[in-house]
Structure formats: structure tokens, C-alpha cells
Amino acid sequence: MNIENIEKIYQTTKEKVVALSEVTYEFKKGKFYAIMGHSGSGKSTLLSILGCLETNYTGSYKIEGKDVSKLNDEELSKIRMKKIGFVFQDYFLDEHLKAYENVMLPMLINSEIKKEERQEKAMNLIKKMGLEERMNHYPKALSGGEQQRICLARALANNPDYILADEPTGNLDEVNEEKVFTELKKLCKEGKCVIAVSHSNEIKKYADEIITLKGGKIVK
Amino acid sequence: MSFKDLKWLVNRRIINKKNIIFIIVFTILITIMFLCLTLVFYNIDTKYKFPKEDDNSRILIAYGDSSRYEDLKNINHVLEVESTRYLNVILAPATEFKKDDMDTIIWVHTYFQDLNYKIKNGRNIENQWEVICPDSFYPYSSSIGNETNKIKPSLFLKGTEIIGKTFKVTSKNEDHLNQEYTFTIVGTYDAKKTTNEVNSCYTSKESMDYLLSKYKGYGTNTYSDGTTYEIRDEFDDVMVRVDKYENVEEVAKAIDEKGFNVQRALYVNENQIDLSISQTVLVFIILILICVNIIYNFILKKRKYNENYNELLKSCGYNKEEIYNIELLENLELVTISIIISLILYFIIYFIMTKFVLMYALYNNLRIDIPYFGLLINIILIYNSAAVCSFSISNKSKK
Ligand SMILES: Nc1ncnc2c1ncn2[C@@H]1O[C@H](COP(=O)(O)OP(=O)(O)O)[C@@H](O)[C@H]1O
Numbered sequence: 001m002n003i004e005n006i007e008k009i010y011q012t013t014k015e016k017v018v019a020l021s022e023v024t025y026e027f028k029k030g031k032f033y034a035i036m037g038h039s040g041s042g043k044s045t046l047l048s049i050l051g052c053l054e055t056n057y058t059g060s061y062k063i064e065g066k067d068v069s070k071l072n073d074e075e076l077s078k079i080r081m082k083k084i085g086f087v088f089q090d091y092f093l094d095e096h097l098k099a100y101e102n103v104m105l106p107m108l109i110n111s112e113i114k115k116e117e118r119q120e121k122a123m124n125l126i127k128k129m130g131l132e133e134r135m136n137h138y139p140k141a142l143s144g145g146e147q148q149r150i151c152l153a154r155a156l157a158n159n160p161d162y163i164l165a166d167e168p169t170g171n172l173d174e175v176n177e178e179k180v181f182t183e184l185k186k187l188c189k190e191g192k193c194v195i196a197v198s199h200s201n202e203i204k205k206y207a208d209e210i211i212t213l214k215g216g217k218i219v220k
Numbered sequence: 221m222s223f224k225d226l227k228w229l230v231n232r233r234i235i236n237k238k239n240i241i242f243i244i245v246f247t248i249l250i251t252i253m254f255l256c257l258t259l260v261f262y263n264i265d266t267k268y269k270f271p272k273e274d275d276n277s278r279i280l281i282a283y284g285d286s287s288r289y290e291d292l293k294n295i296n297h298v299l300e301v302e303s304t305r306y307l308n309v310i311l312a313p314a315t316e317f318k319k320d321d322m323d324t325i326i327w328v329h330t331y332f333q334d335l336n337y338k339i340k341n342g343r344n345i346e347n348q349w350e351v352i353c354p355d356s357f358y359p360y361s362s363s364i365g366n367e368t369n370k371i372k373p374s375l376f377l378k379g380t381e382i383i384g385k386t387f388k389v390t391s392k393n394e395d396h397l398n399q400e401y402t403f404t405i406v407g408t409y410d411a412k413k414t415t416n417e418v419n420s421c422y423t424s425k426e427s428m429d430y431l432l433s434k435y436k437g438y439g440t441n442t443y444s445d446g447t448t449y450e451i452r453d454e455f456d457d458v459m460v461r462v463d464k465y466e467n468v469e470e471v472a473k474a475i476d477e478k479g480f481n482v483q484r485a486l487y488v489n490e491n492q493i494d495l496s497i498s499q500t501v502l503v504f505i506i507l508i509l510i511c512v513n514i515i516y517n518f519i520l521k522k523r524k525y526n527e528n529y530n531e532l533l534k535s536c537g538y539n540k541e542e543i544y545n546i547e548l549l550e551n552l553e554l555v556t557i558s559i560i561i562s563l564i565l566y567f568i569i570y571f572i573m574t575k576f577v578l579m580y581a582l583y584n585n586l587r588i589d590i591p592y593f594g595l596l597i598n599i600i601l602i603y604n605s606a607a608v609c610s611f612s613i614s615n616k617s618k619k
């Protein structure tokens with residue numbers, strides 16, 4: 001993932017907010033990147049641009065050499081599905097679906113995964129997160145840490161190369177935080193690129209590179 | 221995303237508090253709409269359909285030079301010209317059918333060949349003192365105790381039960397005054413397509429001649445010296461029986477041209493019906509507007525409520541169309557569930573109303589039909605508004 005000179009301005013009715021400016025960086029597979037900075041420094045904005053959720057920005061953004069800044073919704077959706085896995089601070093699990101069904105959610109739109117394989121794949125991912133016994137539970141019956149690890153499993157559903165996590169441990173205690181970071185680190189070792197936003201200094205233990213944002217700019 | 225997966229996802233998510241409240245509100249609304257529509261079509265039927273089916277609407281009353289009444293027979297489409305005397309009925313006390321504390325009564329009318337009633341059981345009248353009665357026969361008054369318009373559905377007699385039964389009548393004819401005669405029921409007719417009261421039986425003109433008074437009425441007049449004398453009011457007008465309802469207008473004109481006064485035997489207050497039609501249509505339109513409003517606001521609210529969920533789907537790689545389809549299918553399913561429950565409720569209410577509540581209609585054989593075609597159009601209308609609301613809201617939020 002290559003971003004160059006990214007600038008993002010939020011235009012509200014009253015004022016312009018420069019959320020990001022002159023942001024240039026290269027993210028490589030197999031590495032763990034930590035994005036740090038104060039609240040409002042542009043971390044989430046950067047992640048949503050990297051995750052192809054936000055398209056209204058200037059600058060160039062290439063994924064594996066392909067310019068994605070000019071793609072339409074359908075093409076971007078494909079990239080999100082195949083290449084990118086998301087984890088949010090607030091878990092965002094579908095309360096109507098069991099844990100393994102939540103993990104299956106991204107597979108429903110992936111024609112490369114056969115219908116019969118979905119369940120097994122989802123269950124394997126949950127096993128990998130050490131939540132074998134929680135497979136058939138609904139989100140309500142899971143603790144915060146468990147929910148976040150289910151989210152991580154869901155982010156991995158379509159075997160993406162990039163994992164984007166926006167304050168994944170923001171609502172978790174230290175024990176669970178460690179578990180999530182450990183999982184993320186494991187994924188790095190498997191060759192994935194992990195980009196995680198965190199306020200916690202814990203993340204420094206796991207990160208290969210630390211990017212600090214201040215007022216929308218990267219500080220060295 | 222395959223439709224099967226789409227349906228699976230929607231079905232898993234559909235049961236929640238918001239949706240259930242929507243289904244309840246919407247079901248009530250649609251049921252009221254269906255009932256309202258039934259009333260609209262009933263009013264329309266009253267204006268356009270029932271007069272065609274009611275034999276009385278083929279009868280014209282003419283009044284004029286009695287020596288020229290025979291002339292009227294020569295008018296095209298006229299079947300018979302008879303004294304209006306035969307429009308009167310004979311009331312039979314019908315104590316033969318006494319049951320519990322019910323007031324028994326049978327109305328005996330004159331049968332004209334052009335009535336052409338369909339015989340369901342037994343045979344038609346062939347001899348004197350024979351009658352045919354409704355196939356679903358209720359020889360009781362429409363009141364029980366002090367309550368009017370109350371009837372007991374359980375007391376209806378089946379056609380097969382009443383054939384061979386007899387009942388007595390007393391003559392009102394001046395030549396046979398107070399003499400008793402006995403009628404035998406020889407057959408039953410299909411009263412469904414008539415607006416006859418459920419206790420209306422028919423006998424031949426020959427029998428009626430023995431029973432009906434020769435005069436319209438009696439009165440007294442006083443001489444100038446104070447003594448009184450009786451005057452008898454003759455039947456001085458005739459009924460003209462026309463072959464088809466469609467020809468009544470034409471025949472009435474012809475009668476008028478021959479110099480007679482003419483009026484219809486059955487007077488339909490069209491203004492009243494028109495008012496009823498426009499009122500019920502207005503209520504229906506208001507209901508449709510409320511319905512669209514509810515769907516629109518519900519979808520709008522749900523979209524806000526689902527913002528996080530849709531964002532999650534987006535991050536998983538769902539494109540806008542797929543997210544839209546999930547919403548649309550959920551909305552259509554909710555509408556479908558509401559419609560199905562409404563239909564069931566509607567049929568139950570319809571059944572209870574027509575069988576147990578609307579006694580006046582039941583007694584007079586008034587048919588309140590289920591407007592299947594109207595219901596279908598109504599359902600299509602509801603689906604369309606749901607789809608249009610979904611579509612317009614999703615278009616709005618794209619901008
Ligand atoms: N949708 C939005 N509209 C307007 N301003 C926004 C919006 N989202 C974020 N911002 C602004 O952009 C800046 C960066 O926000 P964000 O990326 O969420 O920061 P962080 O995640 O580091 O807290 C903040 O000043 C925030 O107020």
C-alpha cells in the first residue's frame with residue numbers, strides 16, 4: 001500500500017477541517033504498523049482512506065501498484081472484500097447471527113468460496129482465535145474481548161493481505177488487549193500487513209513501525 | 221451475492237422489536253384498508269350491480285286511463301301488465317315453525333314467470349296452494365324480544381328440511397274474508413341473487429287471488445248531514461314488468477309517450493349512494509396516504525438505525541447495491557408478512573360480520589362481496605409504495 005501526498009478536508013457548513021495533509025507512506029506485507037496520536041489527529045480518517053471506505057480525498061493511493069483513488073464503488077467493494085479486513089473499536093457484530101455466522105458474513109459475497117466451505121472456514125478461523133467453545137453463541141453472550149476476537153476472525157474471512165484495526169483494544173482490559181495484539185502479531189508473521197490505531201503504549205511492543213499523527217501530519 | 225444468501229441474511233435479522241411494531245401497526249392499517257375497500261365496492265354494487273339483479277327494479281308503475289292499460293302490453297320489452305294489487309304480500313303467522321320464543325312470520329308474494337327463480341330443491345309451483353320458499357329459510361321476524369335486527373343464524377332451515385311442510389294463511393279477500401287456506405312448500409329457490417327477505421315465499425297468482433284484498437284501502441267520508449259512508453279505494457294503477465333492467469328506461473319513456481304517469485317500483489336514492497361512494501373512497505385515499513407515510517418514515521428511521529450495520533457491511537466488501545438489496549428485501553418481507561396477517565384478519569372479520577353482526581343485511585339477503593380484484597390492486601399499491609419509498613430514500617442518501 002502506497003500513499004502519497006494524501007490530503008483530506010472535511011467541509012462542514014461552517015468550516016473546513018483539514019483532517020490529513022501531506023501524508024506519504026508505504027505499508028508492506030509482513031509488518032505491523034502502529035498509528036498513534038491524539039484524538040482528532042486524523043488516525044481514523046487515514047484508516048478509512050487506506051480501507052477504501054473514504055474516497056473523497058486528494059493525492060495518490062496505490063495498492064500493489066494499482067491506483068485505487070479513481071475506482072468506482074463496485075471495484076472498491078471488491079478490493080475491500082478480497083484485500084482488506086477491518087476491525088473496529090466497537091466490535092460491530094450482528095446480534096442476530098451466531099459467532100460463526102458473523103464470521104461468514106464477508107464470505108456471502110465472495111464467489112470464490114463455495115457455499116459448503118463457508119461454515120468450516122468460519123469455524124477454523126474461530127478456532128484459531130481460541131474461541132472454539134463460543135462458535136454457536138450469539139454476540140450478547142460473549143465478553144468484549146471475545147467479541148473483538150470474533151471480529152478479527154471475521155476480518156480474516158476472505159483471507160485479506162491487509163488488516164486495518166481502529167483502536168481494536170479501546171474497550172478492552174489489559175489481558176484482552178494483549179490477546180488481540182498477539183493475534184495481530186501472529187498474522188504479521190503469516191505475511192499479512194497489519195495497521196492498527198491505538199492510544200495504548202502496549203502496542204509499541206508489537207509494532208515494527210510507529211507512525212505518529214499530529215494535526216493531520218506525520219511527525220517523525 | 222446469491223438471492224438465497226440474501227434471503228438467509230434478511231430472515232435472520234427480521235425479527236426485532238422495531239420490525240414487530242411496524243408489522244403490528246401496518247397490519248392494523250391494511251386490515252382497515254381492506255374493510256374500507258369492501259365498503260367502497262359494496263356501495264358501487266348498490267348503485268350498479270344490485271339494481272340489475274333485483275327483480276323489483278324491472279317493474280314500472282303506470283297510472284292513467286284504465287281503459288287503455290292493455291295498450292301497454294304492446295310496448296317492446298314489456299312482459300306483463302298486471303294490477304299493482306299483486307305487489308302486495310300476505311303475512312302468514314307461520315306458527316307451524318314455532319321455536320323457542322321466536323316470533324314466526326312468512327311473507328307470501330306472487331310468483332311471476334319472469335322471475336325465473338332457480339329451484340334448488342323440490343320443484344316449482346304447479347298447482348294452487350303450493351309455495352316455494354328460500355333455500356335457506358328463516359320463517360321468523362327480524363327481532364328477538366325488544367331487539368330489532370337480530371336474528372339467530374342457527375335457526376335457518378335447509379331446503380331439504382322444509383319440503384312438504386305446510387302453513388296456514390287467512391284470506392284478506394272480500395269474497396273469502398277470514399277463510400283459512402293451507403300452503404304446502406313444494407320447492408325451494410335460490411335466494412342468494414335476490415334481495416328478498418329470508419322469509420319470502422312465492423305462490424301462484426291464482427292462489428293470491430283468493431287471499432289479496434280487492435282494494436287498495438278503505439276510508440270513510442262524511443255527508444254534509446253528518447252521516448258517514450265507506451269508500452273503497454280501487455287499484456287504479458298497474459305494474460309493467462320489463463324483461464331486462466337495461467330496457468327499463470326505454471319502456472318508461474314509451475309509457476310516458478302514451479300519456480301515462482310512470483314511476484319505478486324500486487326507488488334507488490342515487491345521490492345518497494354517490495355520497496357514500498365518495499366518502500368511502502376518500503377514507504381509503506387517506507388510509508393509503510397514511511400507509512405511504514408510515515412506510516417512508518419507517519424506512520428512513522431504519523436506515524439511520526442501521527447506519528452502523530451498513531457501514532460494517534461496506535467494510536466487509538458489500539457494495540451499495542447489495543446493501544440496498546438487503547434493505548429492500550427486508551422491507552418487502554415486512555410488508556408481505558403484514559399483508560398476509562391482514563388478509564387472514566380480514567377474512568375472519570368478514571366472516572363474523574356477514575354471518576353474525578350485519579343482521580339487517582343477512583335478513584334482506586343483501587350481499588356484501590369480497591372485492592378480490594380491489595384487494596389485489598390494493599396489495600400491489602402497497603408493494604409499490606414500499607419499493608418506491610425504499611428506492612427514493614436510498615437515492616437520496618447516495619447524494
Ligand atoms: N465526518 C466528518 N465531518 C467533519 N469533520 C470530521 C468528520 N470526521 C472527522 N472529522 C474531523 O477530522 C479530524 C480527524 O478526525 P479522526 O480521523 O476521526 O481523528 P482520530 O481518529 O485521530 O481521533 C477531526 O478534527 C474531526 O473532527
Ligand SMILES: [Mg+2]
Binds near residue numbers: 043
Ligand atoms: Mg478515531
